[in-house]
Amino acid sequence: MKYDIDADGVSHYILGELSYNDFDKSRRIGMWQLAKLIQGARHQRFRSVTMNLKGLGITSFVRSQFLQIYPAFYTSKLTQNRALDITSRLSHLGRTSCCLDTDMYDLSTKTLLASGSVQDVFVSRQTRRPFPVASIAWQQTKVITPRDQRPISGPDFPARPTGTLCFTQTRTVMSSDTDANDHLNEAMFIRFCFDCASSAALDGHLPSFRKDVIYADAKTVWFLYIREARVGEELTLYCWEDRNLSRTLWVEMCQESQVIGQCQIQFYEDGLTRSTSEPDGGLTLAKL
Template sequence: MKYIAHSDYYFSYVSGPHYDDLDKNYKISPWNLLFHIECELDTAHVEVPSHVIQTPFYFAAHAPGTTVNAFTRFCQITILPAYHLQPHWNLSLRKDQWFSYLGNTSYCKDVAVKNALTDEPLAKAVNHLVRVDIKTQQPSKLPDKWYREISKDQLTRSKPLQGFKQPPRPDNSYLFTTEVTSSCVDSYQHQNMALHVKNCWDAGSAAACSNQLSQFNTDLAYYDLKQVSFLYQGEVVIGDILQVACWELPNKLSTLCFTMTKGSKVVGQCQMEFYHNSPRTLKSVLGKAKL
């Protein structure tokens, strides 16, 4: 990885492709794209003693003296057509990341994803994060220095992204079950947001390959994703059994809805919109193999 620090609150980094990034259609999968966005040299949201050396992937859990961390409440990635129109096997991604909103205990960070060689825009993302005290598990006020040092011109949002309105789940929605294993969790034993998206992607692919959807009939890897949004609503830890319901959004069948539950509790909601006019989407993949 290569990092360009414009300031403590605005920086760029180049990465990829990583091992196992590519799906069966030779594209960087949406959850791996989210991993690229999450992997950063940003420790602004943690409190780390000055003697601790900051290195890539040095997370708060590994820093002695850390008292707070940030947890994602909502994430949205918008993928531009150019993302689907170029080979990904040697694609290096540049991510420009900055703070776009400051609240009392939460903040937003925006990301612009580009082709590192051509500077062509490929995707954009926004994350709404909550600053949490590790010991008490309660929201923690943002540092005063953030308000002093982050330029008001940089804050392009007056309020955090509110998410989406999920329609009621149909009785005949497809149900997909998965277990959270040790390879799915971080050092807190929590499942990462990117893997929540993977669970939903797997549920959608299984539903399509089981002929449970009207406009999708094979693995979602063969469809061009336009936008994915995920709302985190509950804790998911190692050993949990998750059930993911999948169905098509009424009156907009190019969008899939997902509700993730743990027992009777809803722990996450997701929506994925696909390009309806793409040559690889919406019943134009009849020649593709099933899962």
Template sequence: MERKEGSSFALSEDKKTATIEYSFNRWDFDRAWHVPIWTLTYRTGWLFLMAADTLDSKLSDSLRSDLRVVNRCQEWELSPSFYRIVKPGTRLKGVRKVSVLYQKESLEGDVLTVESWEESPGTLRPITKGNSAMDQKKGTAYTLSEDKKTVTFEYKFNLWDFNRAGQISIWTISDRSAWLLHMGLSRLESRLSTLRSFVRCQEWELSPSFYSLVKPGTRLSVSSRMLHVGKTSMIREGEIVDSSTNQVLVKGIIQDIHISIDTRRPKPFPDWMKEKYSYLSSEPRPETVEEFEDPNDTTKMFIYKVTVPPSDIDGNNHTNQRHYIRYCFNCAAVGAKQGAYPTVRGDLFKQGVRKVSVLYQKESLEGDVLLVESWEESPGTLRFQVRKGSEKVVQVTMRFFVTSGSETGKSKL
């Protein structure tokens, strides 16, 4: 086979078949360390397009411009070996085959009913109105700073990371950034991956250039370092930089609490953790996200209801941290269209989030009904209180880039 220069694609001798190398990443896996079937179908569709682009670049160019297509149907069959080979070490049941026929469209806000029945043993029919991902990606070059405290490596976002407006959604940015920080620090200390922790808070600030510069395949540089290690918690800091200009595009922190999975309560770090990061013991504890007060009784609020689906539960058997950001953004997107906020209006998928701050207060579980309360704290800034009944679950603050020329449109990055 002929290998196309500068890429991971190979062409067959008759120039009719393109082959691409690909590795799934940690964030592609669910709580059972499977790649979910919807991720497989969506990702495979993109990989097919990328391979087809190798045969004829006009195809993908036309799909991005004048040629608009929708799927009529798709069918994928998986070998039982997929679940064993792609994620070694766990043998669980997975979807063997999925067939989909698209009949009508559904739109934002539509209420859909999913009917299902067992057609034959092991088969459900629904109708509706490279290395292992546990290892570091092969070929990634990690660089240590002179003081051996900061790890830097290259990363590129892919086509499937972008939403319908051509932007990377804020929940994808926060989740991916957290994973990348972990990947980097795990190169310094592999035992970090053995710790069981809950996220207490996280905060990420984005440069306006992030949305204009970052495209699929843009070369980025990721840096991560440990800022603080206490008795039961650690704080990590990270940056994503444009490799060509060295401009900081994303900067943030994340605080994790070491917990006992049995009691769901904090527990002290093991001795090796204290010894490894003893040099941080004399450093002052960095500022993190703190709880904000409830709005006064006269504040206009917009409320959005969410039922936690099974797919949002992670390996800690609770709602994964990134989904709360998605719930809050969806709340804001619906509210903005309905004129619920004085300055945050229009299609938020086309507007960039400047900063997101999240404080996790309680857990939620599969099937829980959550109420997302939202209000505009200041021009361009929305606050959210996620509740489960009377319990406060999560607080989120999102600041949007605005076009009014006010201070809310400016970023420190």
């Protein structure tokens, strides 16, 4: 791994090769693993800032995350010996939050594979309430404002349907699912949602997905992190297919009666490459 930041404020997190564990049974990088790769670039970018904030009694939590996956992510047939360049830039710095935008490129071809935006919220370690960002922690940081608004506004999350239209699954948070704060890691949130969606499809609850959704080509993933989840807590996940937006799934995660996370997953109309994706029926593209 190599890391560098240029004069324009864009950092480059270069992975010389991928790990066998980066790939799932479809022989592709899963969405939760993509989130982990981006997380690695984010942690590298914020290392010095995190140390400054820690000394001031401040910590940060991910509030929301958006992933945009491009066709090349599926058609370029990534393998273990392919190098990646994950660039990142601070796109928003508010009073108690910031946004980091990332782009993932195939290093050899410079092809854009995926993009993302993560919103972090800063809180007091003592009160767990939002805390104004100390300027000293950001004195060496340059903000690159994008054309569209940050944080990215998520979709209006619909009411959960009743009856057989909604698939339900329970899952217990394990120690290996948590981060250094002993909370369910944000990438594991996404993994839980995709696991639930896969089970829903295989159980016949998703009309447009007759097989495991791991073989479908995800186009966008949006996640809102509402509350923390800790080791040993039992979570209930609900998954359903949107009746109006084509190839769009919703997943809601609850701990007892409290909603702790909400996710929208949109898929491309059909498998972009038959060599890695199983046929799954095609519908019109959905839009956020």
